[in-house]
Amino acid sequence: MKDQRGSNNDLIKLIKPRGSLEPTSALRPIALQTMRGVAVVVGVHALSLCIRFAIADSLTPERARLAATEGSEALRFTPVNLTDGSRLTLISPRHWSDLADEVTQELTKTHRELTGMFGSIPPFRSSIRLMDEQSFYELTGAPGWTNAMFFRGEIIIPLAKHQPIDLDNIHRSVKHEYTHAVLSALSRGRIPGWIDEGLAQWIEGDENPALRTTLKNYLQKNEPVPLHLLQGGFTKLESRMVPAAYAQSLLAMQAVVQTYGLTKITAYLQLLREDFDRGLAFETAFDMNQDEFERHLRSTLKTWAKTTAAKNSALDVSTLVR
Numbered sequence: 001m002k003d004q005r006g007s008n009n010d011l012i013k014l015i016k017p018r019g020s021l022e023p024t025s026a027l028r029p030i031a032l033q034t035m036r037g038v039a040v041v042v043g044v045h046a047l048s049l050c051i052r053f054a055i056a057d058s059l060t061p062e063r064a065r066l067a068a069t070e071g072s073e074a075l076r077f078t079p080v081n082l083t084d085g086s087r088l089t090l091i092s093p094r095h096w097s098d099l100a101d102e103v104t105q106e107l108t109k110t111h112r113e114l115t116g117m118f119g120s121i122p123p124f125r126s127s128i129r130l131m132d133e134q135s136f137y138e139l140t141g142a143p144g145w146t147n148a149m150f151f152r153g154e155i156i157i158p159l160a161k162h163q164p165i166d167l168d169n170i171h172r173s174v175k176h177e178y179t180h181a182v183l184s185a186l187s188r189g190r191i192p193g194w195i196d197e198g199l200a201q202w203i204e205g206d207e208n209p210a211l212r213t214t215l216k217n218y219l220q221k222n223e224p225v226p227l228h229l230l231q232g233g234f235t236k237l238e239s240r241m242v243p244a245a246y247a248q249s250l251l252a253m254q255a256v257v258q259t260y261g262l263t264k265i266t267a268y269l270q271l272l273r274e275d276f277d278r279g280l281a282f283e284t285a286f287d288m289n290q291d292e293f294e295r296h297l298r299s300t301l302k303t304w305a306k307t308t309a310a311k312n313s314a315l316d317v318s319t320l321v322r
């Protein structure tokens with residue numbers, strides 16, 4: 001119980017949007033619905049966290065059941081055709097039609113931005129589903145800290161049914177999850193979890209101002225989260241490690257972007273797509289052994305966490321890469 005409380009506190013620290021002590025109105029209902037131990041959901045929204053690839057296989061019949069209960073007449077299917085031949089289908093309840101239009105625009109814009117960053121994106125098909133949050137948690141069995149998810153090629157975004165829509169948060173979630181879809185296409189599904197999450201957070205928008213302090217606090221008593229634990233997604237982590245895992249992923253990728261640039265990252269993704277061994281792809285693209293990178297990252301983070309100016313969370317991310 002102690003660990004669980006600690007985890008919630010860490011997450012709640014992370015969630016304060018721009019220093020506010022209160023969750024936004026759009027987030028509060030989620031916290032209320034899940035207040036028996038998982039008010040952390042609030043924070044997840046603010047950070048646009050997601051989960052990937054770790055939902056049990058039993059999802060499939062549940063998904064089918066949901067499709068049947070929702071009833072096709074209540075849903076709107078909107079095809080979204082993108083440059084380079086990718087095709088998305090946006091699935092939303094009809095009462096969210098206006099929102100579906102917003103999301104369509106955001107997807108198109110994000111696709112254009114990602115093409116500008118990574119070049120031509122291999123064509124892929126995906127769907128993005130807007131779903132009321134109750135159905136989302138019933139359907140997925142996702143951990144309470146989950147916001148949206150990209151799972152088996154499908155993006156699912158839960159929304160509060162009877163509350164005002166927080167468009168900024170939705171845009172951020174769409175951008176984050178769609179980045180996962182594109183990174184999956186660019187790497188043929190072989191991108192390591194920490195790089196995937198780091199890039200998705202970097203691309204979604206400004207860093208949460210509490211993120212570094214939360215990581216620093218975590219590192220006072222814990223070792224950095226080993227990157228290999230993040231390979232298959234974050235849902236199998238102990239909950240107390242989740243905020244640190246996201247923070248480490250973001251900081252590491254900020255450092256990689258700053259040091260090597262998107263051209264080398266794009267080359268790395270292409271090597272993964274061509275089935276190179278992951279370690280060899282990393283070394284070829286960045287001219288650095290991945291184990292060495294991690295050793296240096298860990299020792300720099302630990303040194304940073306020990307600095308006596310406890311309230312000074314400044315970290316020059318360029319020092320994370322030797």
Ligand SMILES: [Zn+2]
Binds near residue numbers: 048049050197200
């Ligand atoms: Zn994510």
